Amino acid sequence: MTAGERQKLKAGLSFVSPWLLGFAIFTIYPVVASLYFSFCDYDVLTKPVWVGTLNYQDMISDRVFWQSVGNTIVFNLIALPLGLVSALALALLLNQPIRLRGAFRAIYYLPSLVPAVAGAMVWLWILNGRLGLLNRALFALGVAHPPQWLLDPAWTKPSLALVSLWGCGNTVVIYLAALQGVPRSLLEAAMIDGASAWDRLRHVTLPAISPVIYFNLLIGIIGGLQVFSSAFVMMGGGGPERSVLFYAIYIYQNAFEYRHMGYASAMAWILCLLILALTWLASRASRHLVHYQTD
Amino acid sequence: MPFPPLRSFFVGASLLAILGLGGCGRSDDLTPDGRVIVHYWEKWSGFEADAVQAVIDDFNRSQNRIEVRLLSVNEVDTKLLLATASGHPPDIAGLWSENIPDFSEKGALTPLDGALQETRLGEDHYIPLFWNLCRHRGFTWGLPTTPGCVALFYNKKLFRAAGLDPDRPPKTLEELDEMARRLTLVELVRDGHTVRVSFSDLTPEERASRRYNIVQVGHLPQDAGMFVSAWGCWFGARYFDGDRKILAEDPGNLAAYRWLHDTAETYGVENLRNFVASFGVAQSAQSPFLGGIEAMVVQGPWMTNFIKQYAPGMEWGVAACPAAKGVGGGAPVTVAQTDVVVIPKGARHPREAFEFIRYLQRQDVAEKLARAQQKFTALREVSPGFLNGHPNPAIRLFLELARSPAARYVPRISIWHEYDAEMAVAAEKVLNLRLGPAPALAEVESRVQWRWDRVMRRWDAVGAERLAEWRKHDRW
Numbered sequence: 001m002t003a004g005e006r007q008k009l010k011a012g013l014s015f016v017s018p019w020l021l022g023f024a025i026f027t028i029y030p031v032v033a034s035l036y037f038s039f040c041d042y043d044v045l046t047k048p049v050w051v052g053t054l055n056y057q058d059m060i061s062d063r064v065f066w067q068s069v070g071n072t073i074v075f076n077l078i079a080l081p082l083g084l085v086s087a088l089a090l091a092l093l094l095n096q097p098i099r100l101r102g103a104f105r106a107i108y109y110l111p112s113l114v115p116a117v118a119g120a121m122v123w124l125w126i127l128n129g130r131l132g133l134l135n136r137a138l139f140a141l142g143v144a145h146p147p148q149w150l151l152d153p154a155w156t157k158p159s160l161a162l163v164s165l166w167g168c169g170n171t172v173v174i175y176l177a178a179l180q181g182v183p184r185s186l187l188e189a190a191m192i193d194g195a196s197a198w199d200r201l202r203h204v205t206l207p208a209i210s211p212v213i214y215f216n217l218l219i220g221i222i223g224g225l226q227v228f229s230s231a232f233v234m235m236g237g238g239g240p241e242r243s244v245l246f247y248a249i250y251i252y253q254n255a256f257e258y259r260h261m262g263y264a265s266a267m268a269w270i271l272c273l274l275i276l277a278l279t280w281l282a283s284r285a286s287r288h289l290v291h292y293q294t295d
Numbered sequence: 296m297p298f299p300p301l302r303s304f305f306v307g308a309s310l311l312a313i314l315g316l317g318g319c320g321r322s323d324d325l326t327p328d329g330r331v332i333v334h335y336w337e338k339w340s341g342f343e344a345d346a347v348q349a350v351i352d353d354f355n356r357s358q359n360r361i362e363v364r365l366l367s368v369n370e371v372d373t374k375l376l377l378a379t380a381s382g383h384p385p386d387i388a389g390l391w392s393e394n395i396p397d398f399s400e401k402g403a404l405t406p407l408d409g410a411l412q413e414t415r416l417g418e419d420h421y422i423p424l425f426w427n428l429c430r431h432r433g434f435t436w437g438l439p440t441t442p443g444c445v446a447l448f449y450n451k452k453l454f455r456a457a458g459l460d461p462d463r464p465p466k467t468l469e470e471l472d473e474m475a476r477r478l479t480l481v482e483l484v485r486d487g488h489t490v491r492v493s494f495s496d497l498t499p500e501e502r503a504s505r506r507y508n509i510v511q512v513g514h515l516p517q518d519a520g521m522f523v524s525a526w527g528c529w530f531g532a533r534y535f536d537g538d539r540k541i542l543a544e545d546p547g548n549l550a551a552y553r554w555l556h557d558t559a560e561t562y563g564v565e566n567l568r569n570f571v572a573s574f575g576v577a578q579s580a581q582s583p584f585l586g587g588i589e590a591m592v593v594q595g596p597w598m599t600n601f602i603k604q605y606a607p608g609m610e611w612g613v614a615a616c617p618a619a620k621g622v623g624g625g626a627p628v629t630v631a632q633t634d635v636v637v638i639p640k641g642a643r644h645p646r647e648a649f650e651f652i653r654y655l656q657r658q659d660v661a662e663k664l665a666r667a668q669q670k671f672t673a674l675r676e677v678s679p680g681f682l683n684g685h686p687n688p689a690i691r692l693f694l695e696l697a698r699s700p701a702a703r704y705v706p707r708i709s710i711w712h713e714y715d716a717e718m719a720v721a722a723e724k725v726l727n728l729r730l731g732p733a734p735a736l737a738e739v740e741s742r743v744q745w746r747w748d749r750v751m752r753r754w755d756a757v758g759a760e761r762l763a764e765w766r767k768h769d770r771w
Contacts (some may be wrong), residue, residue, distance in 0.1 A: 041753055045401040050757065058749070063742070129572030143355045148568045153727065237716060241723045256373060258713050259401070 038266035043259045055266035065267070067242055068250040071157065075246065076224040079161035084216055087168040091175030092201070105176070120233035123163045124150070127234075150235065153243035160244060165231050171216050173210065178212035210290045217286070221278050225271060228252070247271055267269035297356070312314030324643065330362040331642055331647045337389035338371040339668075342600070346667030347389075347440075353663075354654050361647045363387075372398075375639060379403045384639035386648035389440065392428035392633045399436045400754065402761065405638040406434040406768040410649045416656055424702050425633045425673035431707060434765050437635035438652055439673035443595040444631035444697045446689070447471075447616040448602075450609060453478055453511070453590040457493060464591075464614040468529070468554075471591070471617050475513025477607040479562070483507035494562070505563035509570040512562075514591040516555050517571070517726055518583065525630045526551040528703040531622040534714070535706040541747055543718065543740035544733070552621060552725050552732035557728045567726070580605045594694045596670050613689040615696060623701030631702050633673055639717040671697065710750055714743045 001009070013020075040048035059065050094105050111119065116263055126133045127149040138146035149159040182205050190200045206213070228248040231239065237253065238245030251271070255264035311621065319334045326332060337347060351363045361758045364386070368374055372394050390398065398404050411417060416438070418426050425439045451461035457478045465471040479494035483506060491510065494502075501507065517523060533546025542548075559567060574583055583589035585605045592598075593616050602609050615627035622628060636655060638648050654660055661672040662681045669687040671677075671694045682691055696702060705711055721735035730738075 027610070041749075043401050044376065044758070045403050049753065061745070129569060131573050148565075148572055151568050151572060153729075238720075240731065241727065242720055258710070259376065259397075 015252070034265040034268055037262050038269050040262045042265070044261050045259075048262065055263045056270075058263060059266065059270065060124040064242065064245070064250065068245050068247045071243065071245055072225060072227065072247045075157045075160060075227060075244070076221070078158060079164045079227075080217075080224050082161055083164060083168055083171065083220060084213070086165055087171035087216070088175055088213070090168070091172045091179055092205075094172065095176060095179045105172075107171055108138055109169035112167045114167075116167075116229040117233050119166060120163070120230045123230070124234050125165070127159055127163075151240055153239070153241040156235065156239045156243045160227075160231055160234070163165070164227075171220075174212060174216060175209065178209040184207040207291045210286075211292055214282075214286050214290045217282055218279055221282060225275055225278070245260045326362050330358075330360060331614055331644050333361055333363045333387060333510055333644055333647050333651055334366065334385040335363050335387040335389070335648075335651070336366050336368045336371055336375060336385040338368065338391075339389070340367045340369075343668050346664055350655070350660055350664050351651075351665065353660070354651055357654075361650060363651050368413070370724055376401075376403060379639045380640055380642060384637065384641050386642040386644045387636050387652060388639055389634055389636055390437065392425075392437075392439075392635050392707055393711050395429065395436045395635065395637075397712070398429050398432045398637070399434065400709045400761070402570070403640055404436045405437060405639065405640055405642065405645055406765045407426070407438065407649065407652075409768045410646075412433060414653055416653065420656065420675060421673050422675055422698055424631055424697065424704065428631075428633050428704055428707075429635055432762070432765075437637035438504055438656055439633040440590050440636055440655060440661075441668050441670040442631060442633035442673045443597065443670060444629040444693055444695060444702060445578040445593050445595045445616065446613050446629065446692060446696055448584065448589045448594050448598055448611055450587065450589075451612055452610050453587070457590075461610075461612065461666050464612060465617050468617050468619050471514060475591065476561070478511070478513030479509060479511050480511040481507035481566075484693055495658050502561075505566060507563065507566065511588045512570060512583065512590070515567070515571070515583075515589060516558055517722065518574070518589065522630075522705065522715050522719070523555075523722045524715045525703075525705060526554070529616060529618040529622060529628050530554070531619065536608050536707050537707075539747070539751060541714070541740055543557050543714075543721075543743060546737045547619075547622075548718075549732055552736060555725050556728070556732050557738050560726050564726070564728050571707075576578065596689060597668075599687050599689055600669055613692055615692070618701075623699075626699045626701035627696055628701045628703065629696040629699060631697050708747070710743065710746055713746055714739075717743055 037048055039050060039052060041051045041054075042048035090108055094101065096106065098104070114122075118195050125131070127135075129135055129146075129148040129151060132149070134149070135146040147155040149155050186204050186208070187200055190204050195203065226248050227246050230253070231244045231246055232249055237257075238249060247267070248271075251264045251267045254260045254267065303323070316580055324332060335351070337344065339347060344365070348365055351365055355362050357569050371388060372390055374385060375388045375390070378397070395404070399406075421425075421429075421439065422442075425442050429437050429439060447464060449464050454461040454474075457474075459474060459477060465474050477493055477495045481494055481497065482489055482490055482491050483497075483501060484490075494513075497507070516526060527545070527550075529550040530547040530550040532545045532551060533542050534545065534548070535542055571583075574581060579601075580586070581603070582592075582605070583602060584592040584594075585607065587609070602611060615629065618628040638645050642648055655664070656674075658672075658674055658676055658678060661674055662678060665672045666681070666685055667686075669690075671690055672681075677694070682694070687693075706714070708714065717739045721730070721739045724730040724735050725732055
């Protein structure tokens, strides 16, 4: 490296130094500190006391921990496929040459601009069992006993999955961009060969956008395991019978409500490992389903 | 020309310091005229904050050395803890009495015993229950501001409409249940017509079928004024042995949860759920009691303010909430707590802070604050004019309840917040008829005991050190 290059490197590093400093203080340090605290009995106010792997062992015997794991998995099994398929279906529709296409795209994207808390407050009223729009509509359609979306533990997770669909505009935009990149030549060739619209979707479009579906799946897994705001705003400390006490909410409760910061740190690290494992698993499972143009 | 690296670093670092860390310092210890500034965080807002501000203004005018500045803080307990951990707490904070065991054991508070020795304040000054609520492990951690306890509010108009004497509220738990059934109105289809009748007038078949909509309830145990978990107090429950053993499965709690179970059995889970679906929080326009569709509710003296605000035309009465047979030995039962003022550990001006706390304990000051907030005081003495001129018509009853030998408070245990959450989840399971009272409470006991064992393990390791540290404050 010449003296000039060194000078440029120094200048470059200096320019990014505020960000580096912020990253070190507000990201690297908390991450490293949380790893240390996860091996401590720590309540924020008093000095952490080293307890080895006790917090990790406690998780095994903590039935609320397992309930939060179960809730998170069940919610994701409902919300993730529903979100992926709905967003793809919407993107396919919005990709059609229809009138007012731009307006429709804007309409479907708009909800993802609404802050999560504001959206949750709106849904709180829509899903109200007695006065809510949804149950009023179901009454009008002749459903005598529509579900108590927010009060019946059997319905709370599907309700939140429904709420999560409202903000799928971001995913739709990503799909739309991918759909516009599907080679027209391939679609035309399939049409000439007599392929139906379904065949073209199944054998041309979906393989062509498979990297994007895979990307959305990964983002969905990562986001889904950290689901927090809508459940926290709409149902506080975990909903009826803790039916929507998700993993991230239980971390929050331990850290800030019960002040078991050591235990919460250990839970956060397990979540991190879980996300890594699931991401790895998803990439293994989809290896033969994802096609890149370089393949 | 390349930008000089060192200069760019300093520009960046300074920007970061200004943007990110600028708010951390405190340079507001003294007013321009040399008074010590005491920062006071309080949970109150609205008219309650106005009331304490008036008292603060009086204090600030009464001397020229200290200026108290009030900040109304939402979720003051969580924010105080984080501020204390960061080393920048306020000088005074207004908490709830149930915070004291937790905050004191975690070293977040300054013991006041040394400071109290220099005053005539002590056990004799207060109603014993409220003095006890300020103490934990032999030390005094705060002093009361405005206490509260709960009683049964009832809607006289609904009593009259149901054929009940509006001046005779229930005296026993059995009467409460009987009146609740009479006051509960349901809609159902009879002979092809939709009719509205009292639950008491349903035929056994109609009750068993549960094919009706509740449009008004007599009383709902889940619409509790303080904690659903506190119902055990009216059944004589013990929650904790005061040392190592959690007693969630105590016969009193079991009886209380059986009562919850019976309510769900009587009216039907779905019917109750459909009715409560439109509820908002208890102290809002969406409260079923304030909306005139719940006849009886257990609430504290604060409820009179909400009646004035949201249901000004309501004709209401209030009485002691009846307890199970034999509980209280004839004395009225209530659950009490108090707002307290504490000095957080690390406060910059503890002496000046205590001077203001001491001022708040003066009878005329405490009564001014209580009257403006429509509450009573925690003091033993009551000045002659306090009750006569009080804006809360129910104040005599609440004062009498707080002084009752059968007045109770929730257990003095640092994990009460978790204990209460577990009891609430168990109550939901019982009310949803998913779990019987005994297994639901067994779950609570095993879980809370599991957590308490861990807390005690830590206390065993640090307790002696902590007690020695607290004793140092005897020399204030």
